Amino acid sequence: MPLVVVGSVALDSVETPTQRRDNVLGGSAVFFSYTASFFTPVRLAGVVGDDWPAAHTEMLRSRNIDTTALHVIAGAKTFRWTGRYMDNMNDRETLDVQLNVMDRFDPELPEEYRRCKYLFLANGSPELQLNVLDQCSGASLVVADTMDLWIRSAREDLLKLLKRVDGLVLNDSEAKLLTEEENLVLAGKKTLALGPRFVVIKKGEHGGMFFSEHETYVLPAYPTPDVVDPTGAGDSFAGGMMGYLAEQGSFEPKTLKEAMAYGIVAASFTVEDFSLDRLKTIRREDLQKRMESYRKMLMF
Amino acid sequence: MPLVVVGSVALDSVETPTQRRDNVLGGSAVFFSYTASFFTPVRLAGVVGDDWPAAHTEMLRSRNIDTTALHVIAGAKTFRWTGRYMDNMNDRETLDVQLNVMDRFDPELPEEYRRCKYLFLANGSPELQLNVLDQCSGASLVVADTMDLWIRSAREDLLKLLKRVDGLVLNDSEAKLLTEEENLVLAGKKTLALGPRFVVIKKGEHGGMFFSEHETYVLPAYPTPDVVDPTGAGDSFAGGMMGYLAEQGSFEPKTLKEAMAYGIVAASFTVEDFSLDRLKTIRREDLQKRMESYRKMLMF
DSSP states (O other): OOEEEEOOOEEEEEEOSSOEEEEEEEOHHHHHHHHHTTTSOEEEEEEEETTSOHHHHHHHHHTTEEEEEEEEETTOOOEEEEEEEOTTSSOEEEEEEEOGGGGGOOOOOOHHHHTOSEEEEOSSOHHHHHHHHHHTTTOSEEEEEOOHHHHHHOHHHHHHHHTTOSEEEEEHHHHHHHHTOSSHHHHHHHHHTTSOSEEEEEOGGGOEEEEESSOEEEEOOOOOSOOSOOTTHHHHHHHHHHHHHHHHTOOOHHHHHHHHHHHHHHHHHHTTSSTTTTGGGOOHHHHHHHHHHHHHHTOO | OOEEEEOOOEEEEEEOSSOEEEEEEEOHHHHHHHHHTTTSOEEEEEEEETTSOHHHHHHHHHTTEEEEEEEEETTOOOEEEEEEEOTTSSOEEEEEEEOGGGGGOOOOOOHHHHTOSEEEEOSSOHHHHHHHHHHTTTOSEEEEEOOHHHHHHOHHHHHHHHTTOSEEEEEHHHHHHHHTOSSHHHHHHHHHTTSOSEEEEEOGGGOEEEEESSOEEEEOOOOOSOOSOOTTHHHHHHHHHHHHHHHHTOOOHHHHHHHHHHHHHHHHHHTTSSTTTTGGGOOHHHHHHHHHHHHHHTOO
């Protein structure tokens, strides 16, 4: 089943302790779409400027990603993010953000998008997320991401959103900020009490935690030794998870857990090179193979 | 099979964001012994002063822990540690350390101890650990712990030790310090290359990683919402792991993985109250029950 994602499309400049890449393809909707496209057709909504290389759009289309709602604004520039990773490759600092076209991003979804049953609201203001949600009132599975900026500056809208989504995906530090609770198990449960039917707390190199009314579980990250650039890992995680759910057409507890695992496995490939470079070298079979090794790793 | 542990026996004063306990039973050999005693008889070697409450010794004995080599030094004081946990309950600062009798700890093991097949060298100077190892030359499974102090100040002896032990258990920050490698997968492999047949990296609230020639895996912590005092969690982990191995009388890969899981489950009980208070309320069946829930949590 097709899956809609609304989020950022970016040109990133990334510095790690040993390497640097400038103006590479990035953005939450891009990492999400590419990863989800291993499982299901995707419809991407976003905005770019006229500095956006058309080749990127072509590449996305070649992956069965619908870019009808990827709008190019003439005379404006694409969203740009510049960041630097610390030696531990987990902490990072943002060196520069140029919102550019993202500042005015107010998506009007085409009819085909609105009819989709699976919707991912990638990180964006809760106001924008609510606006998109209004347009997709028939969706049967809606999952949102959020970040510290919105938790601090738009808490009221965020709380409105949480009452209307099925799932929320957020980082450990964001979950602590949202709930004012340092214990992640309690933070997850408190987040759940805010409305969503399930909550996923992403812990970066330590994997992720899942919370629903009847279940709490933790899955570790897949232990790859080749961490080159963690940018996009969280969005790849969400893309793998939602892509698998859309492919399966179900969100039973069992399917949700497999989806978590696929998200974790997909993210482990993403971090193995800059931008989409590692993901571009793999096929669905490679995800499947690592998934089996991950499943085996957790059996005893 | 009986299991020997040589390590610290202490009186701890612990402050958490909400509570405080003074002069409670602690020390690596104590947490290790008590946890291992769910699985197998234990022989404890350590030293205390004449301020040591005899009731503690009685309690250990009642658990089938041999205290023949727990020496009481007249006119001297027991090792004392005072620490404070931060809001995240993972980071802590040491407020005070009084080595007291530990300063002169130089164990001469009784014959019965020397014949044991299973030996755990809890955190202590590598010189002391090597001395104990010399006394137990017939042991078939020797596992050691270490800490940043020894990595910095006694690296040469530590490297000697690593060539002679079967397993090493250490924290994530210690593994990074030892190998000068920030990626934990690589740090684990580099540690393995220093000699041990297996290495366990403890990640606190994030669980642990296992490394051997043919296997690398990560297991998450059991997600308890009741984290009251993390003191002793690492030693309880080691006690659960070694206790299970000694009980099974084998260290096949399959048994080692189950042992890792038992260590993780045991540690999740330890953190649920101060000192041994939570462990004192449970029986082997409770470990078994949580183990099954942990096993199920990781199946998909």
